[in-house]
Structures are given as C-alpha cells and as structure tokens.
Amino acid sequence: MLLLDTLVSLGTVARLRNPSLWDAITTALLRHSATATQARKRHHAYYTAYGRTFDTPSGPLSVAPVMMARTHDRPPHGPFELLPGEQRKSRIDPALLDDWSARFVAQLAAPSAERLGAGYEQILLDVATGSQARTQVAEDGDGWTVIQRGPLKLWNAVEDGVAIWQSHGSPHLSEFGMTIAPDAQRVWLSSDNGPSWTLPV
Incomplete structure (x- = not known):
C-alpha cells in the first residue's frame, strides 16, 4: 500500500504549508507518546524544576525558565593583538x-x-572601543593578575557585577528577571527593585 493510500484511509487529506505540516507531524507524534494530561504534568514539572515560582491567589504559578541569549557562536572577527596595559591583582577568580x-x-x-579563553586565562575584547582585559595566574602563584587597556575597564565591571551576584548567594539564572520600557531594558536580580544592569538599546 502506498503512503498516500494509507493517509487517505485515515481521513481527509489536505495540502499544508511546510510550517503547518511540521506542526501537524509533531502534534500527531506527541499524541501517540503522551496524553494531554501527561503533557501538561510534564510541562508543569519542567517549569517547577527550572523556572521561577510565584505565589498567587489561585496557588503557585511556575513560569518558563530563563533562556540563554545568543546560544549560537559569535560571528567571526579579524585577528587581534593582546597589547600591554595596566596590570593589577584580580579581585575574583577568573575561572x-x-x-x-x-x-x-x-x-x-x-x-x-566578547569573552574568549577559559579557566584562569580569560580574555575580554570590545572591538568598538579597542578595550581589552586578560587574566592569568599571578607570577608569584598567589591569586590572579588582570591586564586592562582601553577606555572601558572591562574586568573592573565584571568584578563589580560578580561581587554583587556573590553577595546575594550566587543565585541560579532563574532568579533574574527583566523590565522592558520604551526607552530602556533592565535585567534585575531577585526583584524589580534589586540590583540591576541596564542593557544597551
């Protein structure tokens, strides 16, 4: 029996646009693997485990977990040179x-x-301003050294942000929220009036 004959025997056959076709296929597959009640329970369990939960008059409400921005790789850029700069001890462990x-x-x-490197050897580059920061194990083996250059003190900003985060117990990403206004975007920690960072628009 041909596929078309099988489909016709199941009921009405319609020509669907490609996105609708994929929706139809995945919906059909999901209906075979889980009932609507099971899917709702799994969905609720996922949100409860990984999202934020709020107390409401109707009971606890769990919302979607924070999704990482820009999970794809950064666009390629030209070669760069790590130049000399101001050197000092780092206040945080670069790792x-x-x-x-x-x-x-x-x-x-x-x-x-843009972050490059890993572990104790972090490199931060700001192509627009030419600012850069890099870390390494201190020559005496006691702690870490940062070398910064350019108008933006990138590592200073990172140290300050990480210190705020650590002072609040180093919470999971689910503890962050965002407020979006016509003229600004602000990411906050724990509550709208907690520590926050204004994003470039």
Missing part, C-alpha cells in the same frame, strides 16, 4: 566565568565585551 550564571552576570556587567 568563575566558566559557570553559566557567573558568565551571564559578566555579560550583563560588560555587555559590549
């Missing part, structure tokens, strides 16, 4: 930026910076 939440805070604190 903290290997943690998703700390990296999110660092990006909020220095939104124009």
Whole structure:
C-alpha cells in the first residue's frame, strides 16, 4: 500500500504549508507518546524544576525558565593583538566565568565585551572601543593578575557585577528577571527593585 493510500484511509487529506505540516507531524507524534494530561504534568514539572515560582491567589504559578541569549557562536572577527596595559591583582577568580550564571552576570556587567579563553586565562575584547582585559595566574602563584587597556575597564565591571551576584548567594539564572520600557531594558536580580544592569538599546 502506498503512503498516500494509507493517509487517505485515515481521513481527509489536505495540502499544508511546510510550517503547518511540521506542526501537524509533531502534534500527531506527541499524541501517540503522551496524553494531554501527561503533557501538561510534564510541562508543569519542567517549569517547577527550572523556572521561577510565584505565589498567587489561585496557588503557585511556575513560569518558563530563563533562556540563554545568543546560544549560537559569535560571528567571526579579524585577528587581534593582546597589547600591554595596566596590570593589577584580580579581585575574583577568573575561572568563575566558566559557570553559566557567573558568565551571564559578566555579560550583563560588560555587555559590549566578547569573552574568549577559559579557566584562569580569560580574555575580554570590545572591538568598538579597542578595550581589552586578560587574566592569568599571578607570577608569584598567589591569586590572579588582570591586564586592562582601553577606555572601558572591562574586568573592573565584571568584578563589580560578580561581587554583587556573590553577595546575594550566587543565585541560579532563574532568579533574574527583566523590565522592558520604551526607552530602556533592565535585567534585575531577585526583584524589580534589586540590583540591576541596564542593557544597551
């Protein structure tokens, strides 16, 4: 039996636009693997486990977890040179930026910076201003050193942001929220009147 014959035997056949076709296929597959009640329970369990929960007059309400911005790789850029700059001890362990939440805070604190490197050897670049910061293990082996250059002190901003985040117990990404107004976008921690970072518009 041909596929078309099988489909016709199931009922009305219609020509669907491609996005609608994919919706129809995934809906049909999902209906075979879970009932609507099961899907609702799984959905609720996911939101409860990974999202924020608010107390409402109707009971607890769990909302979608925070999604990471720009999960794709950064666009390619030309070669760059790490230039000499002001050197001092770092106030934070650069390897903290290997943690998703700390990296999110660092990006909020220095939104124009691109992060390269990992562990103790972090590199932050701001192509627009030529600002850069890089970290390394201190020569005496005691702590870390940061070298910064340019009009923006990128690592200072990261240290300040991470210090605020740590002073609030280093919370998970689900503790962040966002307020969007016609003239500004602001990401806040714990509540709308908590610590916040204004994003470039």
